[in-house]
Amino acid sequence: MSRKLLLIILDGVPYRNWRRLFGNLEGWVQNGDARVWRMRSVLPSTSASCYASIHTGVPPQVHHVWGNEAVRKLDLPDIFSECARAGKRTGAVTHSFWSEFFQRAPFDLVRDIEYDEEAGPIHHGRFHTMTGYGNINQMTPSDVDLFATLTRLAEVKGIDYGILHTCTLDSMGHRFYHDCEEMDNACYMMDAMLAPFVQRWRDQGYEVIVTADHGQDARGHHGGTGELQQEFAFYYFGDSPMPPPDEVLGQLALAPSILTRLGVPVPASMRAKPFFQP
Numbered sequence: 001m002s003r004k005l006l007l008i009i010l011d012g013v014p015y016r017n018w019r020r021l022f023g024n025l026e027g028w029v030q031n032g033d034a035r036v037w038r039m040r041s042v043l044p045s046t047s048a049s050c051y052a053s054i055h056t057g058v059p060p061q062v063h064h065v066w067g068n069e070a071v072r073k074l075d076l077p078d079i080f081s082e083c084a085r086a087g088k089r090t091g092a093v094t095h096s097f098w099s100e101f102f103q104r105a106p107f108d109l110v111r112d113i114e115y116d117e118e119a120g121p122i123h124h125g126r127f128h129t130m131t132g133y134g135n136i137n138q139m140t141p142s143d144v145d146l147f148a149t150l151t152r153l154a155e156v157k158g159i160d161y162g163i164l165h166t167c168t169l170d171s172m173g174h175r176f177y178h179d180c181e182e183m184d185n186a187c188y189m190m191d192a193m194l195a196p197f198v199q200r201w202r203d204q205g206y207e208v209i210v211t212a213d214h215g216q217d218a219r220g221h222h223g224g225t226g227e228l229q230q231e232f233a234f235y236y237f238g239d240s241p242m243p244p245p246d247e248v249l250g251q252l253a254l255a256p257s258i259l260t261r262l263g264v265p266v267p268a269s270m271r272a273k274p275f276f277q278p
Helices: 015-021 023-031 047-056 079-085 096-102 143-157 168-176 181-203 251-261
Strands: 004-010 035-040 090-095 114-116 124-128 161-166 206-211 231-237 248-250
Touching: 004 143, 004 181, 004 251, 015 023, 015 035, 015 181, 015 231, 023 035, 023 181, 023 231, 035 251, 047 096, 047 251, 079 090, 079 161, 079 251, 090 096, 090 143, 096 124, 124 143, 143 161, 143 181, 168 181, 181 206, 248 251
Parallel strands: 004 161, 004 206, 035 248, 090 124, 090 161
Antiparallel strands: 035 231, 114 124, 206 231
16 A cells, blocks of 8 residues: 655644643544654754754664754665655755755755655755744744645655654744743644644645654753653644553654654664554
8 A cells, every 4th residue: 555644743842741731733633533642852952963863763773863063964774865765755844954865965955945846855845944044043944834835746656755844832832942832832832823724734645753852941942862852743644553541752763763654664873663564
């Protein structure tokens, strides 16, 4: 069976904020349309380190992305490369780090901000850089624009696998921390904006994962250990058999699980046991 799957990564949302503030996602869980688990990130729980591990299935101690300053082209099998090798179409609507890791580096603003390349492994890329980011100005695109862009890749380009990554909530958490009115409203808005697109993707025949790369602690920090920094929710819209709901999923299992679900051979470098079935 030929399956299609979209991976939605909302950067920097701790588990407790997912479960109390994302009413649409939780409503789908209550209605039986989605299932939810706790997932734990690699260490360091730094953004770029997690991005590299999400797609390669290997820890930072293997891919050597120690932090956001260590972004470069990775010479490892990843979800894009293996999907392209298997003849599947891929798309990305993400921070530019993903293009640098998995397509080419350094990122050229004019050449790489948007591309459609038959050779892949990212066949259709739409990227943003957040140049000038700081607490005063987040430099993040509207999430509705990002969701719409991924939807266009799905409906016009016919991608089999697509990833969307947004830093809005991570940036808000760094600025305001998590126990505040600003963060409550930001999570509410994200949930409300995401919901109609999830429904549309499901109607188009996609399985959908909504998750994070890492959490954030009470001071808006991540990179280290502990539940708040490392753990986040993993929502799955699909019918694969899965582990018990109280099992904590490991981030390294995400890449081989996605490839397994798409019917793509899992490379030997991805050693974690997939939690999805074909």
